[in-house]
Amino acid sequence: MAVSNTVRRAALIAAVLITLFLLLRPSSPSSQEPPSAKSVSEQTGLPSRPYPPPRSPVKPQRDQKAVQDVTGWPLRERLRYHFPYDIEAKFPAFIWQTWKRGPGSGNFEERLRPFEASWSALHPGFVHEVITDDAAVHLIRYLYASVPEVVQAYEAMPLPVLKADFFRYLILLARGGIYSDIDTQALRSAPDWLPQSLDKSTVGLVIGIEADPDREDWAKWYARRIQFCQWTIQSKPGHPVLRDIVATITEDTLKMKKAGKLPKGKEPAKSIMEYTGPGVWTDAIFSYFNNKEYFDFSSRTTNVTYSDFFGIREHKKIGDVVVLPITSFSPGVGQMGAEGPEDPMAFVKHEFDGSWKPENERMKGD
Template identity: 30%
Template sequence: MQTFNSRPPFKALFANQFRMLLILFATCTVFLLLHSTLGGFRDPSFLPMEQFPKKIWQSWKVDALRFEDRDTERAMSWTTKNAAHRYEVLTDDSAMTYVEQFYGPFGLNRPDIVYTYRSLNSIRIIQSDLLRYLIMYAEGGVWADIDVEAVRSIEHFIPKRFNEKDVNMVIGIETDEPGFKDHPLLGSKAQSFCQWTFMCKPRLPVMMRLINNILLWLNNLSQSQGVPISELQLDFDEVLSGTGPSAFTTAILAEMSVTEGEQISWDPFHDLEESRVVGEVLVLPSEAFAAGTGHSDSGNHGGRGALVMHHFHASSWPTQHPRYKHPVYGEVEKCNWDPECVALWDTNTAFFESLPEEDQLKMIAIKDQDDLKAQKKEAEVDHRLALHPGLA
């Protein structure tokens, strides 16, 4: 008697699963594209809270009990200056559970968000950026990068002339250098709000707009590169424009435009001297969150308007996602928005490109030799100091 195996062949199972994944991927892409085009998610029942949640959020590789002394000092600046606020750190190990809780089937039921976040395990900076937006949409409060120190208490975030119930989000200017907006390398970074520290109420449409923009961007990149999201290759500028300050700024300006009923550009925030509210977003001058950066008229941390100090010690991600570096003249970002320095870099690189390839190679060889000599000299100095600490 002939018998039949009731289980379908392995190849058929694999084909069915593959088709299901393709359908899910296509559905999510169309879904996100439509919502992005039509203005993102705007829940008609959305009613913002009158007050900001008294919660401070950070994320890091390990929990607060295992912080290095440096990170502990930064964290304590927030807790000691804001005793009435709760403080929570999500780690590389605990963040996935958080995302599943709020965006899984028993939360907002967004499997596309959960799947994408899990897929980003190999691209930590993108995952980290996305996490802050997911947290702030779900629960709101104050976000601060692990290397940000509180200079003043959170109660100083909203000047007394504003009513907290009329403000849904508090942000500061990071870069206000519109003179470079057409520069081929600096243009996308020349006008941006700061996302290493900001405050918002939960369930804001702007946060969901930003989250959906990121998912759509990742799906489009995955298709264009022909690889899964987990295998995407991104450079410095792609990170900034995809999930960093540029993406943050784009989403906020778009949501301001929806709220105000007119197109909002960067113009209202250029040379901002006093805080102003646009589209229920309170925008603080650059001194508030970006003091000490040395550009955009940001002042210093001694100014009365300075609220935080960003130490930048957690910004090692550019080593995995490098900036464009000219083989002879290096990175234009080292000019830190100085017009004369940028103009000289542009002139030098343009001259380099005009040379025959043979001359270019000679210039690169000379630069490499000079760098090697400088490294040897630095190593000799370090060696002498190690032998004779008193020389330091």
């Protein structure tokens, strides 16, 4: 019996030692190298990026050393790597909104409840989140932990309106779905925004026209002759327009912070419209439309300009971006050709509350 116990004890010890050896031995080198900081076309061996863009390469299994190596890449390349774009994926069923307090709070403004409720009512299968100001910073820290300068830029912004603008781009880049201001009312469900005949696997970004003025003094009221609204945006995660605007705002913010031009609680020298608002948003979209990295220019004779969107009355698709007419997100404004909320092309009504913006910013791009 004693011999039997000794044998069993020896076998048990041997099993434990073998298990420890297997768990603690160095893992074999990965057969996949992390993607280089080259363009996707160079990585995949495809020709010069015809449209639509190729699907982002599948991320390899990354060990700690690979993650540390990525930190040396340029900002845009790191954003591309951490938030890859898959044009063929479905639009995520998320609705993102922000406000000072959540709907579950007794301090949530009653005037906003019908607007907030309209999104849930028309999107029963969607996850609808109203992110409070206090929660937003923690969410950004989590989503962008691998790109710390983005977090630094967000936290350095001196006004809530700037953070609210930046948040919409950040959440859509990382998670996709729909962002819409808290003072918007959903009129039609998002699956009905695009024609049923349109292949959704060829669309990655849906935007609407905010301004198409025909008056000579348009610059007094709007940042651009054609201005795209950013109070409602739908996107798939990782879209290049979102990557570009996040990088642009991050770089601008950190430069201003270093120069001492971001006094807390005060407006920066750069206007909100140009810093985080519709001006820089519109520029990012036109920059994308005319970027040879994404579009095949062999059949083009001119760039995409403001005039391509004058007076449009139905959706217009350029590459993987669908631009909706002014009626879609601005029904009932009574100008620039916008029809009323009852129009079939009216999808979202903006109430232009703008109470969270500085007084001098409410007229432009509320």
